[in-house]
Amino acid sequence: MTLGDDAGLVDVAFAACTVLARAGETAVLCGGSAAAYYVPDRYQSLDVDFVVEVGAAPHIVDRALATIGFALAAEGHYRHDRLPYVLAFPIGPLAIGRDLITAWRTDRRADALLHVYTPTDVVRDRFLHFWAWGDRTALEVALAVVRARRDVDLAAIRAWTEREMAADASYDASRVARFFASLGG
Template sequence: MKTVREMNIGELAAYVCSHLDRYGIYVALGGGAVVSIYASDNFVSMDLDFIDLLQTSRLKLKKVLKEIGFEEKNRYFVSEETEFFIEFPSGPLAVGNEPVKKLAELQFETGKLRLLSPTDCVKDRLSAFYHWGDRQCLQQAVWVAEMKPIDWIEVERWSRQEGAAEKFVEFRAELQGLR
């Protein structure tokens, strides 16, 4: 198996997720790291945002992550072996105002990774665009939608529920303009 130093973001995320699983700590990857995995080389995120699905104590997280070389520094977990760092944003796992109902799983040489589905990843990025006008997140949503199959009916339904039907139209126009 690869060393931590040799792992790309997906491999490292799967390694961490599988290691935590062995201790009954169930996490799911969200945020920009999911964009990095789904949109290949279009976007690089350095942080792995894991949502702890069972609200594990910080003390237990520290102990278990130390076994694979990650030490807590401020609110992050870092390792001398990699530039990637781990964060545990508070849950629950949601996109906009809606909880995530189903997670995706990817298998890597380094383990199994639970993460947002491509559709929920797009919704997560669009949430930042809809609510804060973050155009970088709009671009990330476009990249994921170009690379992965998306449930367009679901994204449109969710967008209306978020009060962003007009911005959904802007997202679709942005996507069509790049193709």
């Protein structure tokens, strides 16, 4: 698998996920890079974030990513000589708030694959960044994904916010109300 000099975030994500899968590792695209996958016209990122489902042996990840031109850099991320994207592997488990993520979407392009948060999970993840830390860009991205995708499960998001609020009283309930009001629901 080769990445051209004009490869974009999605190309890099597919390539990285594919070579890791071939090495026996399941990596799931998450965070802002998953949002950029679903709404590239509304959000861009230079970080390609994956959580490896089961803690991968570093040498396996290093070897797999080297086949597409990425090498481990001093700060612990993987960099490419010609591309601006940084591959990052946040420590798992794969979770949004208190919910462990055990299912994700798998998309295919020819012989490549990409494991990625579902649109609903992208919305929950980006909304959580607004809800917990007041990140307005994350709120805008969450709303953009809801508006762009018909497969976002708003009932699941409502149920999740209720579980999160019941578990942690420090969450700001007004931000939940604001989010759903912004959707007209």
